[in-house]
Amino acid sequence: MVAVSIYLVAVAVLLTVAYLKTLYRRRRTNEPPIPKGHFIWGNGADFSKHAVKYLHATQKKLGDIFTIRLLHQHLTVVMDPHSYEAFVKEPNFDFDPIQKQVNHNVFSFALMDSKKMLKEAGKKVRGTHLHKGMEQYSKYLNATHIGVTSSEGFGPATEWRTDGLRQFNSKTLFVSMFYTIFGKGKSTDVFEPLTVYKNFDLFHKYFNYLWLGMPVNLFPKALKALSVLCQQPGSAELLSRDDVSEYIRFSTQFMLDHGQTEKDIIGHNLVYLHVNYNTFRMAFWAVFYLMQHKEALNALREEIQEVVDTKISNGEVNEDGEVNLTLEDIDGMALLDSNTKETLRMCSGVFMVRAITADTTFEEGGKKYNLRQGDKIAMYPPTIHQDPEIFENPESYKHDRFVDAKFYKYGKEIRNPVLSFGSLCPGKKYAISQGKWFLLSLVYKFDFELCEGETTELDVKYYGHEILPPTNDVQMRYRMRENTHTLAFTS
Numbered sequence: 001m002v003a004v005s006i007y008l009v010a011v012a013v014l015l016t017v018a019y020l021k022t023l024y025r026r027r028r029t030n031e032p033p034i035p036k037g038h039f040i041w042g043n044g045a046d047f048s049k050h051a052v053k054y055l056h057a058t059q060k061k062l063g064d065i066f067t068i069r070l071l072h073q074h075l076t077v078v079m080d081p082h083s084y085e086a087f088v089k090e091p092n093f094d095f096d097p098i099q100k101q102v103n104h105n106v107f108s109f110a111l112m113d114s115k116k117m118l119k120e121a122g123k124k125v126r127g128t129h130l131h132k133g134m135e136q137y138s139k140y141l142n143a144t145h146i147g148v149t150s151s152e153g154f155g156p157a158t159e160w161r162t163d164g165l166r167q168f169n170s171k172t173l174f175v176s177m178f179y180t181i182f183g184k185g186k187s188t189d190v191f192e193p194l195t196v197y198k199n200f201d202l203f204h205k206y207f208n209y210l211w212l213g214m215p216v217n218l219f220p221k222a223l224k225a226l227s228v229l230c231q232q233p234g235s236a237e238l239l240s241r242d243d244v245s246e247y248i249r250f251s252t253q254f255m256l257d258h259g260q261t262e263k264d265i266i267g268h269n270l271v272y273l274h275v276n277y278n279t280f281r282m283a284f285w286a287v288f289y290l291m292q293h294k295e296a297l298n299a300l301r302e303e304i305q306e307v308v309d310t311k312i313s314n315g316e317v318n319e320d321g322e323v324n325l326t327l328e329d330i331d332g333m334a335l336l337d338s339n340t341k342e343t344l345r346m347c348s349g350v351f352m353v354r355a356i357t358a359d360t361t362f363e364e365g366g367k368k369y370n371l372r373q374g375d376k377i378a379m380y381p382p383t384i385h386q387d388p389e390i391f392e393n394p395e396s397y398k399h400d401r402f403v404d405a406k407f408y409k410y411g412k413e414i415r416n417p418v419l420s421f422g423s424l425c426p427g428k429k430y431a432i433s434q435g436k437w438f439l440l441s442l443v444y445k446f447d448f449e450l451c452e453g454e455t456t457e458l459d460v461k462y463y464g465h466e467i468l469p470p471t472n473d474v475q476m477r478y479r480m481r482e483n484t485h486t487l488a489f490t491s
């Protein structure tokens with residue numbers, strides 16, 4: 001009760017400040033235009049109802065750059081995809097305060113020497129580390145394939161079974177990702193994949209409230225889930241595991257060297273899980289769209305079968321009879337690549353936000369705009385991904401949209417048409433490779449289809465999250481296909 005009262009007082013103070021700010025803030029010469037908004041909320045209500053629709057409508061009225069107000073925060077939005085390169089190069093646009101806000105408000109810790117840590121840790125998911133992680137991950141995934149087809153009371157693996165798609169992915173993809181990140185602990189650990197999945201999923205529902213600064217104590221369900229998620233092995237135990245990922249090994253050691261506490265390390269482990277969770281969300285949509293579009297599934301299966309058959313006829317089979325596939329093989333599959341990009345285009349909710357650290361002049365469409373220190377600036381990839389001038393019928397899934405294709409805005413080719421990873425995500429290649437491997441092994445090893453009448457939609461309440469979740473899970477039928485080989489990732 002006391003917490004609620006303090007919170008309400010804080011909100012009242014904030015609203016007053018916001019009100020005064022709007023009264024006294026005036027647009028200065030050469031600043032971007034400002035759309036009309038509510039005297040307290042600013043443009044917050046329209047924005048949170050459907051961010052993409054609102055920003056597209058405002059772009060039509062005001063052009064490719066404008067400044068909206070979300071309560072007390074002014075946010076300049078750059079809509080022109082050709083400005084991406086200038087946006088990411090501008091040294092006065094800083095991501096550091098944004099990641100600090102997530103770490104502090106949601107996971108209750110601050111990272112010491114964060115820029116160095118993220119730069120160095122980011123190397124641990126690339127190059128040879130990526131290969132090692134993929135090898136581990138593909139082994140775990142093969143084991144889960146056996147797990148989900150050997151449930152009691154059923155016949156052979158080739159018999160049809162029914163499950164929710166998210167449930168199925170949690171038992172396969174999430175379990176494999178989790179063990180690849182943290183290694184395998186004791187069977188009695190609370191920190192085991194399915195317990196973590198269940199509680200993380202619940203905790204995530206409150207993410208936006210926490211991120212905005214509301215205390216977790218206001219949400220008993222989130223608090224309970226968090227208390228389970230925090231029951232992790234200590235840093236010494238994690239570091240002693242042979243199979244812990246290089247990312248966690250490096251980051252844990254770095255934090256210990258900088259005098260950070262066990263509680264900080266637990267918070268960081270949850271942030272890392274949070275960024276990896278995007279791969280899980282992406283995989284949901286990749287499988288869902290294939291189930292909705294049979295022609296896409298058949299074409300992809302043909303592409304994969306051809307690669308596997310060539311490998312077998314070339315004798316690229318290991319001593320256990322598994323077919324070896326490399327990263328080059330995965331990257332060489334044009335339809336798999338297009339499916340992945342199309343999925344990302346459809347389901348991204350990401351906001352690329354930066355704090356403006358000094359008054360800055362930014363050029364947009366040949367005109368110079370003055371931007372104020374203390375405001376925020378953003379590019380919003382979903383508005384690019386859903387722009388009908390760039391992508392024909394953007395609301396439709398087209399599995400081969402990205403095969404040998406170029407995309408244009410204002411008659412000029414766009415260098416980066418899919419911006420789901422922003423410019424800074426160090427896990428881009430890692431997430432894409434894991435997602436592609438998940439999909440290719442599923443399509444090769446399993447028959448799967450949506451149960452009669454099952455459907456779902458992107459949950460637009462979550463715009464701002466890197467990948468949007470579905471409004472509901474869908475029931476699917478699946479069975480293992482006959483006469484298939486086990487696939488093994490090899491470096």
Ligand code: HEM
Pocket residue numbers: 095099118125275276278279282350351352353420421422423424425426427428430431466467
């Ligand atoms: C589908 C999966 C993923 C998506 C869509 C995604 C997207 C993003 C986006 C949009 C950002 C903010 C970047 C910006 O504003 O320029 C980001 C940051 C970050 N991502 Fe990812 N990510 C994914 C998976 C991963 C994975 C698997 C990892 C870890 C290996 C990872 C690690 C990070 C980290 C550490 C940051 C913060 C970077 C910094 O503070 O400099 N992400 N991600």
